[in-house]
Amino acid sequence: LGARSAPVARRPAGDRRSPHPPTHPLSLSPLLAGVQREGGAPRANGGRAPSARRAAHCGARVPPPPWALAMGEKRKAGGSNDFLPGSIISVELTNFMTFSHVKFEPGPHLNLVIGPNGTGKSSLVCAICLGLASTTKVLGRADKIGDFVKRDSSIQYGKVEITLKGRREGETPVITRRINKRTNGSDWRINGKEVSQKQVEELVHSLNIQVGNLCQFLPQDKVVSFSAMKPHELLQETEKALGDSTLYQQHQELIAMRKDIRDVESSAENHAEKLERLKKQNAALERDVERNKERDAILAEVDLLKKKLPWLRYNEQKDVYLEAKEKVAEAKKNVAARAKEVQAADVPVASLTTRSKKVQDSQLDAKKRIHTLTKNRDRVQRALSASEDKVSEVTEELDAVKREAQNFDKRKADLEKKIEAIDHALANDPKLQVDAEATKEASNEKRKKAAEARAINEQISDIEQDLKDPQSKMAHLADKVKLIGSKRFKRVQALEKIGNPNAGSMAKWVQEGKRSNAFKGRVWGPLAAEVDIRPGKYARLYSNYLEQHVPRHLWGAYVTEEEADRDRLIAQMKQLQHKATVIRYTGDTGAPLDRKGPPDAFAADGVACTLDQVFEAPSIVKHVLQDNANITNAYCADDRVNWEQVSQGRTPVDGVLAKGVRCLFTPQSRIIQKGSNYNAQSISKEVNQIRPARIFTEVSSAAEEAALKKDLAQLKEGCAELEGKLAEYKERRKKVEREEAQARKLQEALTKVHRERSTKEAQRRAAESKLAQMEPLNIERAEQEADAKLAKLATKQAEQALQLVGIVKEHMAALSAYDGAQLEKLELETHLDAAKEAKKTAQARMEKAESLQLELKAILQKEKANLKELQEIATAECELTDDLREKFASLPDTADDCKEAIAEGKRKADAVVLSNPDALAEYQRRTKEIKVLERKTKDSQASYEAAKAEMDKIRSEWLPILRALVQRISDAYATNFARIGCCGEVRLEEAGDDYEQYAVAIFVKFRDNEKLVRLTSQRQSGGERSVSTMLYLLSLQSLTATPFRVVDEINQGMDPNNERKIHQLLCRAATAKGTPQCFVLTPKLLADLEYNDAVTVMCIFNGPWIADIAQDFSNQGFRKRIRAAA
The missing domain is CATH 3.40.50.300 (P-loop containing nucleotide triphosphate hydrolases)
Known part of the structure; x- marks a missing residue:
């Protein structure tokens, strides 16, 4: 029977159980040796897995x-x-x-x-x-x-x-x-x-x-779809199955052509309606169009005048430009003439200047000669005057000798008396008696005490030097002990321990700057050092809350008021390689912190306060923490409530959060409630365990403080011993200094006696010397010597007087030469000034001519620019063609006349009354539309006829064949239905030119008492639809090439x-x-x-x-x- 074998699954060896019976009785089960699948994986559509x-x-x-x-x-x-x-x-x-x-x-x-x-x-x-x-x-x-x-x-x-x-x-x-x-x-x-x-x-x-x-x-999965298929869909599926799908393609072409023809018909109808409407509208506008044309003719002439006007202005400007150009040429000639006048006036000036220079040189030589002679005259006059003074001096000396001779005895007796008085004082005055031994002892005692004082001072200096180092160390240790006990030091030390190794150096630099007023404004920080946790039972718990809520980097931050201080802090941080935030706060520090509700709003639920209530800090620090950590909306709970106790599926935390709290701290956790940015109903919770504080837990420094205090005590003990020795030496120094002062005072008294005695002795020696030198004077010899000196002086004076006379004569001659040169100079200067004035006048006339030339050139450039601008305006208005020149010939030839003609044309145009000013534009626009629509109508008619002919051709090929095939399908369908004792028929339902509605309808009759009825998915049973579908497919077998x-x-x-x-x-x-x-x-x-x-x-x-x-x-x-x- 043509059956073929395939591998099948074998039963396990030794399994003697009876095989499962077949799913349903099959008389031909031995024949149906078919195909057994290998493996047992699930089917792609979700079948059952094998055992x-x-x-x-x-x-x-x-x-x-x-x-x-x-x-x-x-x-x-x-x-x-x-x-x-x-x-x-x-x-x-x-x-x-x-x-x-x-x-x-x-x-x-x-x-x-x-x-x-x-x-x-x-x-x-x-x-x-x-x-x-x-x-x-x-x-x-x-x-x-x-x-x-x-x-x-x-x-x-x-x-x-x-x-x-x-x-x-x-x-x-x-x-x-x-x-x-x-x-x-x-x-x-x-x-x-x-x-x-x-x-x-x-x-x-x-x-x-x-x-x-x-x-x-x-x-x-498509069986039901086939039976439920619409008749026109069934026709198209049938066409696809018949032959090589030519019928289906022709059907699709007919549908597309019919749609195109409908579009063409619709378009043609619309065009015809629009064409008729436009023609009627244009007919109604013809009267307005004539008025518009009349007005447009006037406006056209006005437009032509407007086009000519720029060219007239250009021509007028061109005349102005040419006139300015001629003036510039004349000014250039004038400048050349004035330049020649300047050159002619320059000749006498040069000649007179040369002569004047020679006269000045001659005058200068005379002046030098006069100066030299004046100096010689003054020298001789001074010598003559000196000789006269010498005569007076010799005469006065002779008179003095004469007077001294008269007082000799009296002066000698006075000197002897003075010597006798001095000797008496030296011998009898106790104040002038010198004790040499006492003076020596006093001097030795003074030197001894001075040496002793120096030795003591050296000891004191050594002790003071020994005290400097331990005292400095003591001051440093005292400051360090004080610092270790301070809150700021402990907070900075905590910051260093959590990852800011240079926090201490930075904080020290800031404190020093604040003490020295190095900042322009106030500076706070680090913020951890500015915060004080309020004391109380829950202070440590609140410390944990605060430290965990505020971002860690904020505790090391600094706050400034001024931008310059901020920049300075940042620069210092870079130098120290210290990473910290610097905030310049510009807000109102006096304003209250923003909060959604009172801090004790949830006190009844065990929530005591908000986070801003648990610490003290400067107002600006609280504002910075609020801006960066929203501390007023973080609520703090204590341990008076068991927050983790569950009652009816809820904890106390859930109750507080349900009242709108977004951030809640309990002794065990921090709970943050967040809403979605995309769904307001979506709420998420973030729960974090409370961590112990590391900054606000005071760092233990007791051992270090005890060691520092021990070192400080040892240093104090050593310093006390040295200070005792220093006091002892200072007391000794005071005693020695008193003794030294007494010795010095005694020495000074003895020295004064010695100095006064020496003075008296010196006075006695001077008087004795003067007495020994006194001799009787020879007046006759003094007179002879004076006469000789006077004779010499008289000869010298005569020589000097003769020399003076010669010098005076020469001086007078030099003065005369100088005066002559001066007169000539004045005359030349007068002539030179006149020549220069003439040259200056010529120069001024030339400069005036040049200035005029420059002004005319500037005017020429301006007129040229105006000419170019008017040319551009005229060219932009219209290109000057031969046709336009002919039209311009009949128009006014001046700009003023042209402007008057334009105004007159506008008045005439305004006088034309238009009921519809846009009539001509609408008329012309519609005329264009009419022409376009007439052309489109003609093209649409041609397209319609061509498409209709092509559609009729395809229809003549398609429809007869389709009718014949559907008839053959119907015959086969009826035969197949007759073989099962029923009736069936397939009909082609035509729809004229509506090819989309062509359909294949199946009519069936399964019972004798029924009529043929259309096969639908609602009327017949599932089995009847299956039989109908199968027989339809069988009916297609002899007709299809599938x-x-x-x-x-x-x-x-x-x-x-x-x-x-x-x-x-x-x-x-x-x-x-x-x-x-x-x-x-x-x-x-x-x-x-x-x-x-x-x-x-x-x-x-x-x-x-x-x-x-x-x-x-x-x-x-x-x-x-x-x-x-x-």
């Missing part, structure tokens, strides 16, 4: 039974000549849906694929569809191609290989599709050669395979009688010559159905003992049972 026992024996193979071998030999003898081009010769699947590996070898005619639900029948349908380059949409199952790969974590690829009958003898193209489950991609091959999907589609199309046509390929047809589970819902009749029709149709290959898939068949040699039966079963069932059947036993049943 563990069945899966354990997947892939086992047994030799085919003898009868199956006989059938295979018979198929080989027949060859593949019965296969039509495009028929399926074999389908081989690997890791595809339910199969690990299987190969189907269908027959060339009717193939019945039988198997219970879930065994994998539809896997064959899916493989044919996807293997022939169709889409998953045709199947109505999974959307992704990767979902059709067998479900197994180790399997990434699936493969479908389909062998087709080619158009040429012996040609069997093999199409292979390899599916990648991970990427949902596919690789394609034809006869082992890698190709693109488009090449596969071209091959499938060349064999007239239409997997997307429900008349050819009707998978299980290579194969697939129908999946079409017999669902059929009554047994109809199912048997349909099966009989299928078998008979399979034997008809040229019948295409057909695949009918069903989960069940009736017993004792009729078969023939054109029917190939393939069975797909699953189960743990299916292999034993297949092995137990044999060809001989099967025949015996058949004969016994007969």
Whole structure:
């Protein structure tokens, strides 16, 4: 019977249990040795997973039974000549849906694929569809191609290989599709050669395979869709299935053409209506148009005048420019003439200047001579005067000698008395008596005490030097002990311990700057040092809250009022390599902190306050913390409430948060409640465990402080001993200094006596010396000496007087020469001044001419620029063509006349009364539209006629053939229905030119007391629709050139009688010559159905003992049972 064998699963050895009975009774079960899937992975559409026992024996193979071998030999003898081009010769699947590996070898005619639900029948349908380059949409199952790969974590690829009958003898193209489950991609091959999907589609199309046509390929999930198909859709699917789809293409062309013709008709109607409307509107505007034309003619002349006006202005400006150009030329000639006058006036000036220079040189020589003679005259006069003074001096000396001679005795007696008085004082005055021994002793005592004082001072200096280092150390240690005990030091030290190693250096630098007033404004920081936790029972707990809530970097931050201080802090931080934030706060520090409610709003719930209430700090620090950490909205709870106690599914925390609190601190946790930016109803919670404070827990420094105090005590003890010695030496120094002062005072008294005695002795020696030098004076000799000196002086004076007379004469001559030069100089200067004045006048006239020339040049440039600007304006208004020159000739020739003509034209234009000022523009616009619409109407008519002729031509080709084919389908349909004792008819419902509404209507009658009624998805039962669908597909077999047809589970819902009749029709149709290959898939068949040699039966079963069932059947036993049943 053409059945072929395939591997089946074997029952485990030693298992003697009875095999499971078949899903339904099958009289032909031995014949239906079909295909058993290997493996048991779930189906792509969610089928059941195989049992563990069945899966354990997947892939086992047994030799085919003898009868199956006989059938295979018979198929080989027949060859593949019965296969039509495009028929399926074999389908081989690997890791595809339910199969690990299987190969189907269908027959060339009717193939019945039988198997219970879930065994994998539809896997064959899916493989044919996807293997022939169709889409998953045709199947109505999974959307992704990767979902059709067998479900197994180790399997990434699936493969479908389909062998087709080619158009040429012996040609069997093999199409292979390899599916990648991970990427949902596919690789394609034809006869082992890698190709693109488009090449596969071209091959499938060349064999007239239409997997997307429900008349050819009707998978299980599309059966209902086919029966529910609208009549016009059924017609188009039928057209696709008939022949080479020419009818379908012609139908689509007719639909498109009809739509285009409708568009053309609609457009033509709209154009005609619009054309008529525009013509009527233009007729109503003709009177207004005439007025508009009259006004436009006036305005056209005005426009022409406006065009000429710039050119007239240009011509007038050109005349002005040429006049200015002539004036510049005249000014240039004038400047040249004035330059010649200046050159002529310069000649006498040069000559007089030369003569004046010579006179000045002569005058200068005379002046030098006068100066020299004056000096000589003054020198001789001084010498003469000196001689006269010398005469007076000699005369005075002689008089003095005479007077001294008269007082000699008296002076001698006075000196002797003075010597006698001094001797008496030296001998008798106790104040002048010198004790040499006492003076020596006093001097020695003074030196001794001074040396002793120096020694003591050295000791004091040594002790003081010894005290400097320990005293400095004491002061440093005292400051350090004081600092260790301060809050600021402890906070800064805590900052260093948590990762800010240079926090101390930075804080020290800031404090020094504040003490020295180095900052322009106030500076706070680090902020941790500015905060004081309020004392109380919960101070440590609140410290934990505050430190955890505020960002850590903020505790090391600094705050300034001035920008310069901020920059200075940042620069110092860079130098120290210290990382910290510097904030310049510009807000109002006196303003209250922003808060949503009072701090004690939730006191009744155990929430005592907000975070800003637990510490003291400068106002600006609190504002900075508020801006950066929102401390006023962080609520602090204490341990008076058990916050983790659950009551009715809620904790006290939930109750507080439900009242709108966003941040809550409890002794155990910090809870932050946040709302979504995208959904106001979405609330999330962040819960963090409370950590112990590291900054606000005072750092223990007791050991360090004790060590520092010990060192300080030792230093104090050493300093006290040295200070005692220093006091002792200072006391000794005071005593020695007193003794030294007494010795010095005694020495000074003795020295004073010695100094006074020495003075008296010196006075006595001077008086004795003067007395010894006194001698009687010779007046006669003094007179002789004076006469000799006076005679010499008289001779010298005479010589000097003669010399003076000569010098005076020369001086007078020099003065005369000088005065003559001066007179000549004055005369020359007068003439030179007159010449210079003449030159200056000529120069001024030339400069005036040059200035005028420059002014005229500037005017010329200005007029030239104006000319160019007017030319550009005129050119922009219009290009001066010959035509325009002719038109301009009849218009006024001056700008003023032209402006008057323009004003007159405007008055005339304004005098024309227009009821519709836009009439002419509307008239012209509509005229253009009328011309365009007339042309479009003409073109539309031509397009319409051409499209109508082409549509009629295609219709004349399409409709007769379609009518004939539908009639043949109807005849075949009626015959097939008659064979099952019912009536059926297929009608072509025409709709004139509305080709979209052409339809195929199926009319059926299943009972004698009924009339033929239209097949719909509501009127008939499911079984009746299945019978109708199957018979319609059978009716298409003799008319279509499709290579194969697939129908999946079409017999669902059929009554047994109809199912048997349909099966009989299928078998008979399979034997008809040229019948295409057909695949009918069903989960069940009736017993004792009729078969023939054109029917190939393939069975797909699953189960743990299916292999034993297949092995137990044999060809001989099967025949015996058949004969016994007969």
